[in-house]
Amino acid sequence: xxAGYLYLLIAVMLLGLSFLKDKQKTREAVKATFKIxxxxxxxxxxxxxGLIQAYVSREFIVSILGQKSGLLGIFYAExxxxxxxxxxxxxxxxGGYLHDNGASYGAIAGFVFTAILIGVTTLPLELKLFGKxxxxxxNLLTFGLTFFIAILMEGILP
Amino acid sequence: xxxMLKNDAFWFLSLSVLIILVVYGFNAGKGVIVAKTVYDxxxxxxxxxVAVSIFxxxxxxxxxxxxxxxxxxxxxxxxGFVLVCTFPILMGGSLFTVFPLLKALREKGARIGAIxxxxxxxxxxxxxxxxxxxxxxxxxxxVRIGFVIIFAFVMGFLMDWVGENTEKIKQEKSFLxxx
Numbered sequence: 001x002x003a004g005y006l007y008l009l010i011a012v013m014l015l016g017l018s019f020l021k022d023k024q025k026t027r028e029a030v031k032a033t034f035k036i037x038x039x040x041x042x043x044x045x046x047x048x049x050g051l052i053q054a055y056v057s058r059e060f061i062v063s064i065l066g067q068k069s070g071l072l073g074i075f076y077a078e079x080x081x082x083x084x085x086x087x088x089x090x091x092x093x094x095g096g097y098l099h100d101n102g103a104s105y106g107a108i109a110g111f112v113f114t115a116i117l118i119g120v121t122t123l124p125l126e127l128k129l130f131g132k133x134x135x136x137x138x139n140l141l142t143f144g145l146t147f148f149i150a151i152l153m154e155g156i157l158p
Numbered sequence: 159x160x161x162m163l164k165n166d167a168f169w170f171l172s173l174s175v176l177i178i179l180v181v182y183g184f185n186a187g188k189g190v191i192v193a194k195t196v197y198d199x200x201x202x203x204x205x206x207x208v209a210v211s212i213f214x215x216x217x218x219x220x221x222x223x224x225x226x227x228x229x230x231x232x233x234x235x236x237x238g239f240v241l242v243c244t245f246p247i248l249m250g251g252s253l254f255t256v257f258p259l260l261k262a263l264r265e266k267g268a269r270i271g272a273i274x275x276x277x278x279x280x281x282x283x284x285x286x287x288x289x290x291x292x293x294x295x296x297x298x299x300x301v302r303i304g305f306v307i308i309f310a311f312v313m314g315f316l317m318d319w320v321g322e323n324t325e326k327i328k329q330e331k332s333f334l335x336x337x
Contacts, residue, residue, distance in 0.1 A: 050178070130260075157301060
């Protein structure tokens, strides 16, 4: 059985449980689910994956993000993650795609962390709410610590 | 129709079709490759994305972000720090929804280290585990979430250190002005 069906089964069971407890809240949850579905479904990222499939060779991906690219590969992956305008749900399919095409676990970890935690789109809001010093320090520290974690993950995962 | 034009999803979909058509126009073979990748990936993740959407929808209704922030606002000391480094892993949403809540927490007196730990832990993204494990495998997903907790701890310490230095500089400045 596909893992997806199992999750669907659990989701429907939870919906039922929620319905038994509170009908109104469950109605709200179902409404929210439709909205979330559109946000979560990363169609444009699928297209980007298709474009890479058509125009970028596997050798190229391996050469910049593969195991042999080492520390520089992790660094490149972090740069890509920092500037990529991905919503979190799009990060994993794209990361998996890169891994299937030869990117190392370390590079993927670098990409995943920076794509979720550093965002060009959220930068203005962070600056406005928390100020220059906080924003600069948090983003730089995130980039730096991600680098170390990515190296460790590369070492731990086969 | 008006409602459709306002919907981001509608624009993303149209843009996607447009890109595929343009690629197909230049080179039919490449166009087919792009379309096939989109089609394959779409049906590979559809069931998981529906399930994840339901999880997040239910979670949003039963555990409101405000509730979490309130809970964290109460915890102080080591217990509060541990909560702030672990609990946000369970949250969904984007940074756009998280930042304003944290601003409120900051105004109530939370340390900037706690704010930074919260943001980092939020990056754990447990609601997306079905997606992560499908595309990158369970070992990657679990090791990553383990590191998120360590990451959040270190981040909190470092940001508090940065914050303390800021306070010092501010004090020095005001001292100068007073003179």
